[in-house]
Amino acid sequence: MRTTVGRFLYMEVLAMGASEPIRIKQAKTYEQQLDILKNRGIEVTDSQEAIASLKRINYYRLTAYGLTLKDGQQDQYRPDTTFNQLVALYEFDKKLRQLLIGVIESIEIAFRTHIAYHHAHTYGPLGYKEAKHFNSPVYHEKFLTNLDRFFKDNKTELFVAHHQSKYQGVFPIWVAVEVLSFSTLSMLFKNLKNKDKSVISKEYYNVPFVYMQSWLHTLTTIRNTCAHHGRLYGKKLTIRPKLFDDMQEKIQNDEVFAAILIACKLLNAKERAVFIDSLALLIEEYRDYVDTRHIGFPSDWENWL
Numbered sequence: 136m137r138t139t140v141g142r143f144l145y146m147e148v149l150a151m152g153a154s155e156p157i158r159i160k161q162a163k164t165y166e167q168q169l170d171i172l173k174n175r176g177i178e179v180t181d182s183q184e185a186i187a188s189l190k191r192i193n194y195y196r197l198t199a200y201g202l203t204l205k206d207g208q209q210d211q212y213r214p215d216t217t218f219n220q221l222v223a224l225y226e227f228d229k230k231l232r233q234l235l236i237g238v239i240e241s242i243e244i245a246f247r248t249h250i251a252y253h254h255a256h257t258y259g260p261l262g263y264k265e266a267k268h269f270n271s272p273v274y275h276e277k278f279l280t281n282l283d284r285f286f287k288d289n290k291t292e293l294f295v296a297h298h299q300s301k302y303q304g305v306f307p308i309w310v311a312v313e314v315l316s317f318s319t320l321s322m323l324f325k326n327l328k329n330k331d332k333s334v335i336s337k338e339y340y341n342v343p344f345v346y347m348q349s350w351l352h353t354l355t356t357i358r359n360t361c362a363h364h365g366r367l368y369g370k371k372l373t374i375r376p377k378l379f380d381d382m383q384e385k386i387q388n389d390e391v392f393a394a395i396l397i398a399c400k401l402l403n404a405k406e407r408a409v410f411i412d413s414l415a416l417l418i419e420e421y422r423d424y425v426d427t428r429h430i431g432f433p434s435d436w437e438n439w440l
Contacts, residue, residue: 168194169218176212177201177221185218192225196366200224203369203429223424228368230417231430232361235398238410239358242401243317246351249335250324251309257331260307274326278319285314317358321351340401349377350397357394367391369429386439390431399440411440 163171165186169179179185189197203224204216258268264279266272286306312320324332325348332344340347353376360367368391375388376397386393395414399407415437418427433439 163194165189172198172218172221175210176214176216178215178217180217180219188218188222192222197221197225199366200228200368203426220424223421224368227417227421227425228366229364231367232364234410234413234417235357235367235395236361238398238402238406239317239354239361241406242354242398243320243358245339245401246320246324247312247315249339250320250327251312253331253335254327255308260309261305263308263311268328269326270328271326274322278323278326281319282311282315285316285319318355321348321355324348324351342400346377346379350401352376353394354398354401357391357398367430368425382439385433387431392427392431392433392436396439407440411437414440 168189169182169185173179198221201212201216201221201224204212204220206213254263254268258265262268266275269275269278312323315323324335327335329344332348336342336344336347353372353374356372356374357367359365370391371389372391372394376393378386378388378393378397382393382396386396399410402410418425427436
């Protein structure tokens with residue numbers, strides 16, 4: 136049964152497992168989607184170009200970038216908001232994700248190296264298999280279960296196949312870390328003995344380990360958001376990093392800039408310089424459309440990085 140509610144047409148359906156009908160909006164054509172945006176105050180200079188964009192970018196995804204362009208909880212956009220502005224915010228966010236995922240890749244690979252090197256030289260190539268070398272036996276058991284699954288999922292990888300055939304499937308830690316997801320690597324670091332976390336954190340970054348394990352956790356969520364094409368612009372962090380006291384004076388730890396800041400702290404000097412330059416160029420490219428306050432940037436953001 137169809138019912139008209141406000142300006143929207145709904146269809147009542149009985150979803151599987153539901154005891155009562157659920158109202159579902161009907162699908163709109165690209166032209167109808169554009170009309171909705173126009174009725175809500177979006178200026179459109181070229182309808183055909185706008186429809187071409189809607190054919191490539193899901194309406195639901197694109198309009199999420201308009202949340203920062205509305206007044207309060209109203210459906211209407213602020214005056215002079217354009218369709219091109221929506222698309223520009225989407226493009227900026229896409230390029231920011233691409234930039235960040237490259238940076239996080241460098242951090243992830245570095246930590247694979249740090250953990251494998253320290254653990255192998257402290258406990259031996261297979262010391263990672265023994266629960267006594269970790270804080271929690273429960274998490275250690277989960278780690279080994281995940282590791283076994285990763286090996287099975289990556290059995291066509293040449294280095295995995297090599298160790299399966301030549302070493303009867305016995306993998307030293309420097310091989311094992313190469314199949315771990317970043318999330319599992321972060322959990323592995325957190326479960327290291329505090330003395331081991333301290334050595335790695337101090338030796339490579341001169342940072343107390345309590346910050347390091349928090350930062351890795353935050354960056355795994357950012358990495359997952361980037362990898363799955365999630366939105367960063369206008370979003371708050373669900374996993375907030377622990378910040379130094381001097382950072383907390385001006386940086387909010389639920390803003391995207393907090394994640395960018397800690398990522399910079401984990402890059403080497405050359406990587407950091409390239410990242411900051413790339414970030415500055417990206418912001419300059421979209422300066423007419425992007426308000427960096429919506430991702431937590433202070434006015435002197437480059438000084439913080």
